[in-house]
Amino acid sequence: MMEATKQKAHKKRQAGTKAIKKKKRDKKGKENEEAEDQRNPKAFTYRSAIRAARSKRRTLDISEKRNRLPQVDRTPIEPPPVLIAVVGPPKVGKTTLINGLVKHFTHHTVSKNQGPVTLVSGKKRRITFIECNNDINTMIDIAKVVDLVLLLVDASFGFEMETFEFLNILQTHGFPRVMGVLTHLDMMKKNKNLRRLKKKLKQRFWTEIYQGAKLFYLSNIRHGQYMKNELHNLGRFISVTKFKPLDWQSSHPYLIADR
Numbered sequence: 001m002m003e004a005t006k007q008k009a010h011k012k013r014q015a016g017t018k019a020i021k022k023k024k025r026d027k028k029g030k031e032n033e034e035a036e037d038q039r040n041p042k043a044f045t046y047r048s049a050i051r052a053a054r055s056k057r058r059t060l061d062i063s064e065k066r067n068r069l070p071q072v073d074r075t076p077i078e079p080p081p082v083l084i085a086v087v088g089p090p091k092v093g094k095t096t097l098i099n100g101l102v103k104h105f106t107h108h109t110v111s112k113n114q115g116p117v118t119l120v121s122g123k124k125r126r127i128t129f130i131e132c133n134n135d136i137n138t139m140i141d142i143a144k145v146v147d148l149v150l151l152l153v154d155a156s157f158g159f160e161m162e163t164f165e166f167l168n169i170l171q172t173h174g175f176p177r178v179m180g181v182l183t184h185l186d187m188m189k190k191n192k193n194l195r196r197l198k199k200k201l202k203q204r205f206w207t208e209i210y211q212g213a214k215l216f217y218l219s220n221i222r223h224g225q226y227m228k229n230e231l232h233n234l235g236r237f238i239s240v241t242k243f244k245p246l247d248w249q250s251s252h253p254y255l256i257a258d259r
């Protein structure tokens, strides 16, 4: 008969490397348990409101500082002429306005307007007027280099799709200054309607640009020319307007060519 052999019971090691290792492991496990007890149940939130406020303030300070980095004005000592684009749908009065402004600044009458016109508007300022047609390629080209936009709007028609499109294009290259000009106001017969229309268009213009954006009214046309005092007002604004250096323009050299 085979007698069942009695096996030896396992004897824990008391000394040696294995025993030391095991002891260490057990100790670590206990520590971990303790750490778990202390752990913040609201993980990933702040424990202290003061510290939270401080850290929030610091991140805001840093981002604000980044926003307010001084912009380097790279315009040369003798700057190039200020480029003013006259933008608007066909037959809105772009050519008439350019001719009127040229007459205001130079006292010369332009018989035929072909391409950009550059003139001296003050002791240290030259300006170039350029007409921007309603086609998307011209709009994109001009949006990159323009300093001031005269946005012509036919008041008897209202804003057109292309006007908004142009404003969107402007945003891509840093928004230059935009002034609105309402024409064809003489088409409105009733004074009350005219006032209401002006107000409506102004509100629409302000929501598109910013509250308080400059909007001019060219209320009448006589002998194919706008009123002298209105042109004078617009011309004065053009000559005193200050332009901020645009990031895109100062980092890209450009040349204006008339096609």
Ligand SMILES: Nc1nc2c(ncn2[C@@H]2O[C@H](COP(=O)(O)OP(=O)(O)OP(=O)(O)O)[C@@H](O)[C@H]2O)c(=O)[nH]1
Pocket (backbone or CB within 6 Å): 088, 089, 090, 091, 092, 093, 094, 095, 096, 097, 183, 184, 185, 186, 187, 218, 219, 220, 221, 224
């Ligand atoms: N009644 C009236 N007619 C205007 C007004 N502004 C312009 N016009 C007339 O509209 C016509 C077109 O004027 P333009 O200056 O040639 O218009 P434009 O935007 O240069 O036209 P395109 O070069 O074809 O895009 C002219 O006959 C102007 O006399 C306005 O405020 N009232």
